Amino acid sequence: EDKVVQSPLSLVVHEGDTVTLNCSYEVTNFRSLLWYKQEKKAPTFLFMLTSSGIEKKSGRLSSILDKKELSSILNITATQTGDSAIYLCAVDSGGGAGGTSYGKLTFGQGTILTVHP
Amino acid sequence: DGGITQSPKYLFRKEGQNVTLSCEQNLNHDAMYWYRQDPGQGLRLIYYSQIVNDFQKGDIAEGYSVSREKKESFPLTVTSAQKNPTAFYLCASSKPRQGQPQHFGDGTRLSIL
Numbered sequence: 339e340d341k342v343v344q345s346p347l348s349l350v351v352h353e354g355d356t357v358t359l360n361c362s363y364e365v366t367n368f369r370s371l372l373w374y375k376q377e378k379k380a381p382t383f384l385f386m387l388t389s390s391g392i393e394k395k396s397g398r399l400s401s402i403l404d405k406k407e408l409s410s411i412l413n414i415t416a417t418q419t420g421d422s423a424i425y426l427c428a429v430d431s432g433g434g435a436g437g438t439s440y441g442k443l444t445f446g447q448g449t450i451l452t453v454h455p
Numbered sequence: 456d457g458g459i460t461q462s463p464k465y466l467f468r469k470e471g472q473n474v475t476l477s478c479e480q481n482l483n484h485d486a487m488y489w490y491r492q493d494p495g496q497g498l499r500l501i502y503y504s505q506i507v508n509d510f511q512k513g514d515i516a517e518g519y520s521v522s523r524e525k526k527e528s529f530p531l532t533v534t535s536a537q538k539n540p541t542a543f544y545l546c547a548s549s550k551p552r553q554g555q556p557q558h559f560g561d562g563t564r565l566s567i568l
Contacts, residue, residue, distance in 0.1 A: 342497075344497075347495070372556055372557075374559075379561040379562050380459075380545070380559040380560055380561045380562060381498075381545070381559045382559075383556045383557075383558065386556055426497060426498065428498075442500065442503065442513075443488075443498075443500065443557065444500075445490075445497035445498040445499070446497050447495055447496060447497045448497050
């Protein structure tokens with residue numbers, strides 16, 4: 339059974355702090371790892387990491403994939419109150435025939451980040 | 456603007472009642488998915504569909520049913536056999552190719568009366 343574990347489950351910081359969120363996985367057929375941010379409703383896509391793209395950066399957010407350790411980290415520098423959200427990690431273990439992917443995602447429990455002013 | 460529309464936003468179910476959650480997308484995506492989100496458990500896959508008239512069970516399909524008669528629509532029925540339906544339900548869609556992330560709707564929150 340595919341498994342994704344995130345840590346910590348919750349984190350409280352102050353504006354300006356740097357945070358590191360962790361994601362580890364055990365899946366039978368790794369295709370990619372995705373990070374999403376969920377505020378009130380729809381998760382919004384942040385990054386996708388694959389064997390050919392193990393590091394991504396966008397503004398204050400960055401993410402690295404460690405295929406040897408079967409894990410990924412999401413870093414947020416200079417945090418702001420608007421960064422408060424649930425951060426979800428998911429692994430795509432495929433599932434389609436002929437090289438296609440149904441995008442069968444296995445999600446971790448999420449990390450609840452709270453940034454105080 | 457293209458996107459995924461879920462309705463209703465809030466839904467209440469009586470004991471023994473079936474209810475249907477709507478999911479429509481105009482992104483021209485072939486693949487669509489239904490997830491259930493409970494506190495502390497992340498998202499769990501209920502059903503997914505890659506093409507019209509075809510769908511597959513996910514990890515927690517018992518007590519749910521779906522149909523895919525049109526590319527744009529993937530309704531989810533929560534049947535009376537689902538004994539613990541209270542949850543947040545999220546619909547997603549994607550292009551069924553490697554490297555294409557899923558995009559989510561705003562969700563439906565289902566509660567038991």
